[in-house]
Amino acid sequence: MAKQRLTNAVNDTLAEEMRRDPKIILFGEDVEVSMSGETIGLIDEFGRSRIRNTPICEATLTGMAVGAAASGYRVILHMMMANFVYTGFDAIANQMAKLRLMTGGQITLPITIMAGYGGGRSIAAQHSDTPYPLLMNLGGLNVAVPSNAGDAKGLLKTAIRSDDPAFFLVPGGRGGEIGEVPDGDYQIPFGAASVRAEGDAATIVAIGAMVRHAIEAAGELAEAGTNCEVIDCRTLVPLDEDAIIKSVAKTGRLVVVDEARDRCSAASYISALVADKGFSHLKAPIRRLTVPDTAMPYAPDAEAELLPNPERIVAAVGDLVGP
Numbered sequence: 001m002a003k004q005r006l007t008n009a010v011n012d013t014l015a016e017e018m019r020r021d022p023k024i025i026l027f028g029e030d031v032e033v034s035m036s037g038e039t040i041g042l043i044d045e046f047g048r049s050r051i052r053n054t055p056i057c058e059a060t061l062t063g064m065a066v067g068a069a070a071s072g073y074r075v076i077l078h079m080m081m082a083n084f085v086y087t088g089f090d091a092i093a094n095q096m097a098k099l100r101l102m103t104g105g106q107i108t109l110p111i112t113i114m115a116g117y118g119g120g121r122s123i124a125a126q127h128s129d130t131p132y133p134l135l136m137n138l139g140g141l142n143v144a145v146p147s148n149a150g151d152a153k154g155l156l157k158t159a160i161r162s163d164d165p166a167f168f169l170v171p172g173g174r175g176g177e178i179g180e181v182p183d184g185d186y187q188i189p190f191g192a193a194s195v196r197a198e199g200d201a202a203t204i205v206a207i208g209a210m211v212r213h214a215i216e217a218a219g220e221l222a223e224a225g226t227n228c229e230v231i232d233c234r235t236l237v238p239l240d241e242d243a244i245i246k247s248v249a250k251t252g253r254l255v256v257v258d259e260a261r262d263r264c265s266a267a268s269y270i271s272a273l274v275a276d277k278g279f280s281h282l283k284a285p286i287r288r289l290t291v292p293d294t295a296m297p298y299a300p301d302a303e304a305e306l307l308p309n310p311e312r313i314v315a316a317v318g319d320l321v322g323p
Contacts, residue, residue: 199227
């Protein structure tokens with residue numbers, strides 16, 4: 001098991017999959033230059049027949065992905081920033097998410113859409129959103145959100161090989177973090193959460209970039225004698241409901257940490273799920289730590305005020321557990 005940066009793990013995985021399957025094509029904005037590093041060097045190995053820069057027109061890109069996948073290709077579309085999902089949303093919502101059902105299964109759409117999401121980089125409102133709640137609501141799409149390099153490899157391989165469209169959303173600013181990456185043909189099944197820390201005082205469910213904060217907070221709480229269980233969702237569609245309910249049954253308390261805006265967030269859905277299926281286990285109200293319902297500011301200090309962090313997680317758990 002080697003240690004790699006998350007970006008390098010993604011880059012190696014893309015190369016491995018393209019060597020394995022000649023029907024895989026990859027296109028998107030600046031994929032030849034690779035500003036974020038995930039596609040660097042691929043043009044040299046696979047050429048412009050399989051790696052192609054595109055104009056900055058996301059409505060065209062998502063339509064191209066649907067057409068190419070319906071024609072027999074296995075498509076990887078790199079949209080660079082998750083905010084650009086908004087400008088490509090028609091083909092995503094009306095075609096990708098629906099055509100398999102509308103054609104009675106005659107058409108499959110093996111499409112993987114990659115994008116970086118979230119704040120913390122001071123890149124302002126139009127580049128800092130966390131739009132996975134929109135995608136969760138559509139039906140017909142899988143949504144993977146890795147929190148580390150090893151999961152990035154395993155989830156990306158699963159996404160690429162799936163016959164259903166999948167979004168692979170990488171936490172912004174996390175690409176340089178180093179983690180252990182399993183060797184070989186490593187895949188992580190969708191819908192399988194990971195327990196990052198074990199405990200019985202409270203459950204902390206975290207998504208993507210928030211997992212690191214949750215683990216840090218759990219370590220601080222453990223030093224004070226409060227042992228929390230940290231659940232990394234890994235995929236939001238499908239969601240590992242059983243793992244969440246099982247943990248809440250053990251701890252009786254739940255804090256959900258989500259970088260999306262609060263209204264209709266993934267945290268809201270997870271909270272409703274536990275209220276529906278695990279209410280009898282709860283010893284205290286559910287707490288959501290999310291981003292306020294506002295645009296992300298450019299100024300670093302103002303941005304930091306909006307994002308969940310370890311201190312807020314520790315405080316939320318403290319409120320539920322009590323003295």
